[in-house]
Amino acid sequence: MTVTPAPGGAPAPARPRTRLLRALGTPPGRLRLAGLVLAGLVLAFGVTAGWQTVRRAQSADAVVERSQPLSQDAAEIYRSLADADTTAATGFLLAGGEPQSVRRRYEQDLDRASQLLARAAARTTASSDSQRWLSALNEQLPVYAGLVETARSYNRQGLPLGGAYLRFASTLMQQQDQLHPDDPYRAHGMLAAAQKLYEAQTGQLRRDYTGARAVPWAAAVLGTLALGALVRFQIGLSRRTNRVFNPGLLAASAATAAALLWLLAGHGAARDDLADSDRHGAAPLRMLDQARIQALQCRGAENLNLVARGSTTQYAERWDSVTRQLAGSDGSGGTLADSLRLAAGDTEGTARVRAATADFRSWDKLHGTAAASSDDGDYQAAVDATVGQGAATTDRAFERMDHELAAAAAHEQRDFEAAADHGRGALSGLAAGTGVLAVLATAGALLGIGRRLAEYQ
Amino acid sequence: MPPGTLGRRLPPAVAALALALAVAAAGGSAPQRTAPRTAPRTAPAGQTTAVRAAAGDCTPENMTRSVPPSADQSGTKVRQIVQRGRLIAGVDQNSYRWGYRDPVSGRFEGFDIDLVHAIAKAILGDPDKVRFMAVPTAERIDAVRSGRVDLVVRTMTINCARLQDVAFSTAYFQAGQQVVVPGTSQARTVDQALHGRTVCAAEGSTAQEELRRNPRGATVRLVGNQLDCLVLMQLGRVDATMTDDALAAGQMAQDPTLRLVGDPLTAEPYGVAMNRADTDLVARVNQVLTDYRNGPWQRSYRTWLQPYLGRSAEPPAARYLP
Numbered sequence: 001m002t003v004t005p006a007p008g009g010a011p012a013p014a015r016p017r018t019r020l021l022r023a024l025g026t027p028p029g030r031l032r033l034a035g036l037v038l039a040g041l042v043l044a045f046g047v048t049a050g051w052q053t054v055r056r057a058q059s060a061d062a063v064v065e066r067s068q069p070l071s072q073d074a075a076e077i078y079r080s081l082a083d084a085d086t087t088a089a090t091g092f093l094l095a096g097g098e099p100q101s102v103r104r105r106y107e108q109d110l111d112r113a114s115q116l117l118a119r120a121a122a123r124t125t126a127s128s129d130s131q132r133w134l135s136a137l138n139e140q141l142p143v144y145a146g147l148v149e150t151a152r153s154y155n156r157q158g159l160p161l162g163g164a165y166l167r168f169a170s171t172l173m174q175q176q177d178q179l180h181p182d183d184p185y186r187a188h189g190m191l192a193a194a195q196k197l198y199e200a201q202t203g204q205l206r207r208d209y210t211g212a213r214a215v216p217w218a219a220a221v222l223g224t225l226a227l228g229a230l231v232r233f234q235i236g237l238s239r240r241t242n243r244v245f246n247p248g249l250l251a252a253s254a255a256t257a258a259a260l261l262w263l264l265a266g267h268g269a270a271r272d273d274l275a276d277s278d279r280h281g282a283a284p285l286r287m288l289d290q291a292r293i294q295a296l297q298c299r300g301a302e303n304l305n306l307v308a309r310g311s312t313t314q315y316a317e318r319w320d321s322v323t324r325q326l327a328g329s330d331g332s333g334g335t336l337a338d339s340l341r342l343a344a345g346d347t348e349g350t351a352r353v354r355a356a357t358a359d360f361r362s363w364d365k366l367h368g369t370a371a372a373s374s375d376d377g378d379y380q381a382a383v384d385a386t387v388g389q390g391a392a393t394t395d396r397a398f399e400r401m402d403h404e405l406a407a408a409a410a411h412e413q414r415d416f417e418a419a420a421d422h423g424r425g426a427l428s429g430l431a432a433g434t435g436v437l438a439v440l441a442t443a444g445a446l447l448g449i450g451r452r453l454a455e456y457q
Numbered sequence: 458m459p460p461g462t463l464g465r466r467l468p469p470a471v472a473a474l475a476l477a478l479a480v481a482a483a484g485g486s487a488p489q490r491t492a493p494r495t496a497p498r499t500a501p502a503g504q505t506t507a508v509r510a511a512a513g514d515c516t517p518e519n520m521t522r523s524v525p526p527s528a529d530q531s532g533t534k535v536r537q538i539v540q541r542g543r544l545i546a547g548v549d550q551n552s553y554r555w556g557y558r559d560p561v562s563g564r565f566e567g568f569d570i571d572l573v574h575a576i577a578k579a580i581l582g583d584p585d586k587v588r589f590m591a592v593p594t595a596e597r598i599d600a601v602r603s604g605r606v607d608l609v610v611r612t613m614t615i616n617c618a619r620l621q622d623v624a625f626s627t628a629y630f631q632a633g634q635q636v637v638v639p640g641t642s643q644a645r646t647v648d649q650a651l652h653g654r655t656v657c658a659a660e661g662s663t664a665q666e667e668l669r670r671n672p673r674g675a676t677v678r679l680v681g682n683q684l685d686c687l688v689l690m691q692l693g694r695v696d697a698t699m700t701d702d703a704l705a706a707g708q709m710a711q712d713p714t715l716r717l718v719g720d721p722l723t724a725e726p727y728g729v730a731m732n733r734a735d736t737d738l739v740a741r742v743n744q745v746l747t748d749y750r751n752g753p754w755q756r757s758y759r760t761w762l763q764p765y766l767g768r769s770a771e772p773p774a775a776r777y778l779p
Contacts, residue, residue: 095560154711158560160553161711164684179694309550309558309591379550379591380563 028456034233035449039442041226042256046438049219049263053431056267059211060274060427064420067205068282070123072413074198075289077116077137081190082296084109085173088148089303090387090395092166095155102387110145117141120197133197136185143179144172144190163307170304202286209278212423213271216263219434223260230256230445237452248448252441259437266430273423281416284342284349288409291335292402294326295360299398302367306374306383316371323364331361343408346415352408356401363397370394515617521628521726522776524736526744530580532737538580538607546573547592547606553707554761555612558591565589569610571757572629572729572749576608579745598622601730607738608731612703614663615728624735625728626742627775629754632701633721634667639690640714642697647719651675654696657686664699667722687712701725706765717766726773747775 024033087106091098117138124130147169155162171178173190180186185193230253238244298319305315328334336357343349370385387395530539538544548569549556556569574584592600597613600606601623614632615625636650644650652674658664660679668677678695680686686698687708698708702721709715729746731739750772758770 155560159711160551160557160707161684161687163551164682164688168685168688178689179692313593313596379558 028453031449031453031456035446035453038226038229038233038252038445038449041222041229042252042438042441042445045219045222045226045256046259046435046442048222049216049259049434049438050431052216052219053263053267053427053434056212056214056216056270057424057427057431059208060270060420060424062208063205063212063274063277064417064424066123067201067208068416068420070120071198071201071205072285072289073116073120074194074201075286077113077120078191078194078198079289079292079296080109080113080116081137081173081194082293082300084113084144085170086296086300086303088151088169089166089300089307092151092155092162093303093306093383093387095158106148110141114138114141128200130197130200132185133193133200136183136193137190137197140172140177140186140190140193144169147172163309166307167304170300205282209274213274215271216267219263220260223256223263226441227253227256227260230441241452246448246452248444248446248451250444250448252444252448255437255441255444259434259441262430262437263434266426269426270423273419273426277416277419277423280346281412281419284339284346285409285412285416287335287339287342288353288405288412291326291339291356292405292409294322294335295398295401295405297322298326299394302370302386302394306379306386309379319367327357327360327364331364332357336360339408343412346411348411349408349415352404352411356404356408359397359401359404363394363401366392366394366397515620517617519776520617520620521615521625521728521773522778523625523627523728523743524739525777526747526775527737527740528744529737530741532735532741534607534732534735534738535580535741538738542581542586544573544577544581544587545590545605545607546576546587547590547597547600547609547611548573549611550591552612552704554710554765555703555707556610568630568757568761569612571753571761573610575749575753576610576729576742576745579748580741597730601732604732607735608729608742610729612727613730614725619730622733623730624733624739625730626739627746627777628726628728628773629746629749630703630727631770631773632703632725632727634664634699634723634725635702635705635721636718637690637698637700637705637708637715638696638718640716642716642718644697644718647722648673650697650718655694657689657695657698659683659686659700663701663723663725668699683708687715690715702766703727703762706762709765743775743777750775 022029024030084106087102087109091102091106094102117134121131121134121138124134147165151162151165151169153162154165168178171189175189177183177186177189230249234246234249234253237246237249301315301318301322305319308315324334326334327336336353340350340353340357343353366385370382373379373385374382384390385393387393530536548565549567550558550565552567552569555567556565557567558565570589573587573589577587578584590600590606592606592609592611594611597609597611598619601609609623612632613619613625615628619625636647636656638644638650642650650656651672654675655678656668656675657678657680658668659682662683664683665677665679668675675697678689680689683698683700683704684707686695686700689695690698691712697718698705700708701723702717705715705717709717729742731742754772762770
């Protein structure tokens, strides 16, 4: 078999390459290449800046519109459930004398919890872990409510079985689901599921914060490179041509510099505002959530201690340990002190937390009076000092404290929203703006080089 | 708070609540829930020879023997009570039909409470000169030993371990482990009620020991106290409950559809617990019980227990130390 080499096969493909190389060797060729490189750099900068800004703006939107509200909703679900449990015990203690306000508060807690569960379910991805915790809570809530109603009706007949049902319900809320011990999402009780939900949402909030506050390094580097290349090219050009300015290239440099400055300033401002929204909004808010929950746990322990009618010292011990977490061993530490520290520099926030701390002190004092009555065997006096009709009850003191903490939390939520909106505002228009500037800069560079090229013809 | 802070803070509280919930309704006070103490308190010499002898070679056969009765009111402890003008009694607020605080009237009532009133009437001439103190099951012995209460009348079983720490009156009630089933159950015997079924018992109770000794083919579900068993039985999660008949009476009083199956499986005598140093009070209470056994006991039984235990019981006979 004979192989016939293609006639002139080797030189033929070499011809365009040589022509290209030869073209690049000439001044106009080099100019064309430089024009391509400059335009490419400026366009790449524009595209990267736009893309990175959009990504961060999306994360900032997610913080404000999704993860922070969801995380706060999860905290509120937890709080409503814990409040329902505490309020159920209050109503139980008052038995037939339960005032409408207590019953209404319990009902509002359940309403609020189920509304928030529905809202969270609608906003959470169907396959996520959060969704499974949510459906566990959705299944347990009506069971819990049923157990509490059973407890109420037995209690009204004066039967201790009511107390057993209330403790069974409270165990479902706080500790374990004795009806579904093998379901991992239900076994540890409702508050544990609410806790998991809260952790998942707060983790998402952290991720969104991180995403929104990431420095756009790629865009910054490309912008600096583009600007540097433009400046360098113009210096070289002015040396060769003795002309000081090339209007097109000058406009390109100005547009690139403006875009770069806007990018850095916009992201810097957004980062500051978002950090501010966390430091002066979301972080104090989380601490206040925790203070409210601990106050509820104290209240629950106080009530259940009376429901247990002196048959255990566990609730008294629980009161001691949770009040230490809430206010420290001398009433001036703990979560309340942490909340005060986080509210530093904020007049309203500080005033609210101080008022709440004072309310806690009077609550603690009243609790001591009630406990002394109980120790003396005067059960009725202890119940009266706790949930009675008078003004000086631990229930009133708790209500006042919770009111202050709720107001402080609402205040921090507003602070969060204002700062986070500001941060989002700093990014708005940035993607489009840098895009337009980059297009202008590209056009300027091409025009400027085209004008110089024309001088060769 | 960073993610997980709630979680880190909660478990101790949750655990405490868990425990508390478990113990809370132990008002029922199944016997032998307290761990036996080993260090006996040395009683003043001369005064308590008889009591110490009882603690020394205690057997289930002789443990119900107590100090011979006496109406003498000149002893140290009885004089102290008379001077104070009030008897301080440790009771249960939570054990229906035995020691229970009516949430509407705020009054204590039950079979145990009747006995406290009888003791107050004998010593102080007025059945209402009593201060009731709610004492948790696990603190009954401490309350007596520390002198916080004069005596404890609280479905408390006499046993040798407890005799190391406290003195008991003669037995005033004979309880025993029994099986309770819902009215829908077809079971006629204990074996039918338990074989292949889930039975509930309070953790640390005599029922648990009895079921460990002889499970009779049942799966055992343990809970904090016997009233939790009733909740589980009503929710259809267990088929039967084993508890002592005194507490079973309380269950049946709250749910008329329940019934007892078979005869008591064990014998558990209840006594009034007092400080081992207060021999004069033990003798005085035994004197009260002597009279109480003839008439008042039966009246109290008819009021509180007969509708549920359904047998015309008599008090156990008093037995005394030589």
